[in-house]
Amino acid sequence: MFEGFMNNLFWILIFPGFVFTTIAGFIAYWIVRKVSALVQWRVGPPLLQPFYDVVKLIGKETLIPEDAQQGIFIGAPVVGFAGVLLLSTMLWLITLRQVAFVGDIIVAIYLMVLPSLALILGASASASPHSAVGTSREMKMVMGYELPLVLALIVVIIKSGGELNIARISEHAPVLSISGFIAFVVSLLCVQAKLGFVPFDIAESETELASGILIEYSGPLLAVWKLMQTIMIVALPLFLVMVFMGGFGISGWPLVWGIGKYVLILVLIILIKNTNPRLRIDQAMRFFWVWCGLIMVIAIALAIVGNSTGLIWL
């Protein structure tokens, strides 16, 4: 009993939970900043820069606005952080130990919404007009990208023969079919929006809203948000790899191949980030609902036709 408890604690806190995922996330964030710098002909930050940033924020003073709802203001970052930590631990457990249950893909969808909901809660509790505008934008973004993302996962479920279990789904590689490839591209854009990267960093836009949703956060609370984003940049591309590209191996070539898939998705995200200007909120909504939604309906139709006629490549 006690042994099992300690084992679970080790899984969540050290490997492959908090410590391991955070270190991987720091490296991923450094790659994002370094490649962005190289694209702009700059030198870029040193390898440990994301780590320095978080350590510094932990050591600083916490300011809480007078009019803020204190409990929610402090609680929201913790809730969002716990959500993504659970998500990443779940994905690693499925990869390393095949611990899976029917319907875990639905749990993953819910856990992926949690950070955005926490951001909305925390920002609206901070009683600042800038973060109120940021909150309303974040809400619209959540409504915008959830629809195409869920439609894309429906394509995946159809292609893998109605499985609701990520371990089973990752035995297939839907990205190798036409409908699966369309679903992959659309969900890559949704992940871009979930990570809050350009062109979908509308809620956090530094130039108009002075970092919008995060404007009132300082010190350790801001560090928790940064850690949350650090874990998200590991967990969300990992989810895409497992769902669309046939997952991670544990040892040997499958492991190298798995890391290659993750890096491929990361590089795609960085390139989209560096070659696009920020969209307006109405443009982003129209993009996700009209264009991505329409394309996804076509992809679902293709997937159903392909399944019923036995043409796997459709």
Add this chain to the structure above:
Amino acid sequence: MDWRIWSLKKSPWVFHVNAGACNNCDIEVVDLLTPKFDVERLGIKLVGSPRHADALLITGVGTAQTAKRVQEVYRQTPKPCVVICIGTCACDTGIFHSGYHVVGPIDKIIKEIDPNAIIAYVPGCPPKPEAMISGIVKALSAL
């Protein structure tokens, strides 16, 4: 060395305050981010909110209108933080010395609310970007 100060020196985030400047220094501040100087390699980042900042880059003489706002921004910056006066105007009000609207210089405005504030001075009209980097380094080493 204290780990807080050590990590602060590794990643000073900077917030830019215009206290009635002519925009000349502000343009030079933006030069710091260009490929030629690229301060991100030193961990310096321009942030949008004073609550995220570790250093305030203040330009301008400190007019009657902006003095209160500068003090408010300084209060909103989490401590420990440093103040860097960019340009001759911010250091000692320069040619606007006896202007009717001038309540500066900046160090006087800041010291009204915090006598122990760490303030660095970077004179010049405008100062060179190298001088600004040197000013930030000197201010941080005084922490």
